[in-house]
Amino acid sequence: MSRITRDTIRRLPKVLLHDHLDGGLRPSTLLELAAETPGAELPAADPERLAAWFAGPLRSGGGAPTTHETLLARFAPVLALLQTAPALTRAAVECAQDLAADGVVYAEVKFAPEQHTGGGLTRAQAVDAVLEGLRVGAARARQMGRTIDVRLLLTAMRQAADSMEIADLAVRNRGRGVVGFDIAGPEAGYPPTRHISACEYIKRENFNLTLHAGEGFGLSSIWEAIQWCGADRLGNGVRIVDDIVPGSAADGSDTKLGTLASYVRDRRVPLELCPTANVSIGAVPSLADHPVDLLRRLRFRVTVNTDNRLIGGTTLTEEFEALSQMFGYTLADLRWFTVNAMKSAFIGHDERLALINRVIKPAYATEHAASVGASFFRKEDSW
Numbered sequence: 001m002s003r004i005t006r007d008t009i010r011r012l013p014k015v016l017l018h019d020h021l022d023g024g025l026r027p028s029t030l031l032e033l034a035a036e037t038p039g040a041e042l043p044a045a046d047p048e049r050l051a052a053w054f055a056g057p058l059r060s061g062g063g064a065p066t067t068h069e070t071l072l073a074r075f076a077p078v079l080a081l082l083q084t085a086p087a088l089t090r091a092a093v094e095c096a097q098d099l100a101a102d103g104v105v106y107a108e109v110k111f112a113p114e115q116h117t118g119g120g121l122t123r124a125q126a127v128d129a130v131l132e133g134l135r136v137g138a139a140r141a142r143q144m145g146r147t148i149d150v151r152l153l154l155t156a157m158r159q160a161a162d163s164m165e166i167a168d169l170a171v172r173n174r175g176r177g178v179v180g181f182d183i184a185g186p187e188a189g190y191p192p193t194r195h196i197s198a199c200e201y202i203k204r205e206n207f208n209l210t211l212h213a214g215e216g217f218g219l220s221s222i223w224e225a226i227q228w229c230g231a232d233r234l235g236n237g238v239r240i241v242d243d244i245v246p247g248s249a250a251d252g253s254d255t256k257l258g259t260l261a262s263y264v265r266d267r268r269v270p271l272e273l274c275p276t277a278n279v280s281i282g283a284v285p286s287l288a289d290h291p292v293d294l295l296r297r298l299r300f301r302v303t304v305n306t307d308n309r310l311i312g313g314t315t316l317t318e319e320f321e322a323l324s325q326m327f328g329y330t331l332a333d334l335r336w337f338t339v340n341a342m343k344s345a346f347i348g349h350d351e352r353l354a355l356i357n358r359v360i361k362p363a364y365a366t367e368h369a370a371s372v373g374a375s376f377f378r379k380e381d382s383w
Contacts, residue, residue, distance in 0.1 A: 004324050004331065009103070010317040012334065013363050015341035015355075016099065016107040016305055017210075018235055018272035020155075020184075021130065022078050022115070023308025024098070025091055027051045033081040033090075042077055055313025071281060072186070074311055083119030085129040092133025093140065100141035100148040102315045105359055106345060107148065109134070110182050112155040113169060114162045123169055127154065131177045149355075151179040151347065153210065156195060158185035163198035171205045179346035180208030182235065187217035192225045199229035208232055208346040210272065214239040215283045223260055226269060233344060236307075237271040238278045240264055241291035244298070252297045270301040270344035275323060276314045277307035293327045296336070303341040331371070335364040 027047040034040040044050040054074055082088055092109075099107050111130055113123035121129070134150045141148050154170040156163035163183065170181040181202045183195055192199070192211050202209045213225035215236035222240055225231040234240075243261035247254030257265065264271075275290050284290045295302045304323065306316050320334055342356050 004321070004329070004334070006317060006321050008367065009320045009324070009334065011363075012103055012331075012367060013105040013338065013355075013360050014103050014316050014320070015303070015338050015345065015360075016104050016316050017233070017270070017303055017341055017344060018274055018305035018307055019095075019099070019107060019109050020308050021091060021095055021109050021111045022075055022082060023311045024095055024306070025078060025310055026094055026098070027054070027310070029090065029094060030078065030081060033087055037081055040077075040081060051310070051313065054310050071311065078310075079115055080118075082116055083121065085121060085125060088116060088121075088126060088129040089133035089136070092130045093137035096134050096137025096148060096150045097141050097144075098309075099150065099316075100138070100144075100146035102317050104316055105148055106342060106347075106355055107150045108153050108179060108346060109150060110153045110155045110184065112157055112184065113166060114157060114160060123165065127152070127169060127173055127178070131173070134177060149347075150177075152177050153180045153182045153346075154178055155182040155184045156198060158183055158187070158190035158192070158194065158212075160185075163195040164201065167198035167201050171202070171207055174207060180210060180232075182210050182212070184212040184235065187213065187215065187221050191221065192229045192231075196229055199231075203230045210235050210346075212236060215274075215278060215281060218242055219260055222264070226264070231269075232346075233270040233272055234264075235272045236274060236278065236283070237264070237269075238273055238283050238291060240271065240300075241294065244291075244294070246294060252294070255294075255298060257298070265298065265300045268301045270303055270340070271295065272303055272305050274305045274307035274312075275319055276312045280312060287322060287326050290326075292323065296333070301340055301344060302337060303344060304337050305341075331364055331368050335360065338364075 027050040034042050043053045113126045116126040138148050138150055154166050156166040167181050170178050183192055199209055209231050210233040211225040211229060211231040212235035214222040214234055215238055218239045219242050240261055243258035245256040273292055278284050279287055304319050306314055309315055323329055338360055339356055342352050345352055
């Protein structure tokens with residue numbers, strides 16, 4: 001079968017579960033915000049060079065992985081410009097528009113309110129500004145013929161002590177566009193159990209929980225996130241491969257799974273894999289070595305995500321294109337990833353099912369029929 005083109009992938013409906021608001025701004029917007037902010041400095045004065053600085057090489061000099069601290073440092077000039085309600089609203093408007101233009105029909109965007117109070121905003125005001133921006137951005141996308149549903153995940157930082165406040169803010173804003181609670185930040189030295197009270201509160205409130213785990217640290221981080229904190233999804237979770245011993249059979253039939261990997265697969269815990277980011281942080285050596293294909297063949301609940309579109313210099317279309325080129329994925333494979341993501345979304349069952357059956361499957365079937373003209377649906381893809 002011929003290679004799937006970027007235009008084809010962009011046309012297809014896609015679902016994004018792991019994308020950070022502050023990691024996806026347009027370079028031109030940052031330059032305009034900097035011009036409006038006294039004393040603001042950016043590392044470049046034109047959009048192209050600024051984009052190149054933020055994305056940077058996937059590997060630093062000498063072949064050493066980019067450290068988590070180095071990667072987080074690239075957020076500093078962005079966060080400095082996102083300390084007012086108008087700036088946050090604009091970022092959210094453009095986020096919704098850019099995702100829609102990339103063919104994303106459903107997205108959950110991560111946002112840490114505690115990082116946006118330096119200009120006098122309260123956490124609640126910061127959330128209000130972002131929710132308004134997502135609403136306006138989705139409306140503008142519809143006017144341009146693109147339909148997208150964008151929800152918000154409120155993130156607490158591992159290295160801070162505000163997780164209970166953020167968890168409470170998430171619960172208070174359910175029904176307004178916030179669909180869950182998240183914990184992010186450096187994993188090493190900051191285990192998720194430091195925030196177990198916030199996680200338990202979220203579960204008591206019958207709300208949704210996703211934790212960054214299993215990228216910057218290994219299996220213990222994943223185990224704590226699931227078994228102690230009760231995570232519904234794993235943000236990244238790529239290091240689950242450390243509990244898997246691959247066999248030689250092409251179908252993976254002789255692969256051995258440890259007890260944690262078996263639990264994650266058998267309980268259908270979704271993995272929010274971010275291939276470009278996983279490589280850039282050194283969680284895997286290269287895209288060719290990424291376990292996404294092994295996990296797909298073993299039928300884990302794998303989803304594909306962008307993490308930070310500006311910082312990683314990527315889009316969901318480009319993530320899918322790179323995986324298709326590397327592993328020879330077909331339309332059926334891309335649909336499988338997409339349906340997995342939609343099944344794993346933090347919205348109601350009926351809403352998820354409607355998007356799968358009325359938007360995602362018909363679009364992929366139409367694209368397949370146009371290119372191949374054969375039966376497309378497979379038993380293992382059924383809801």
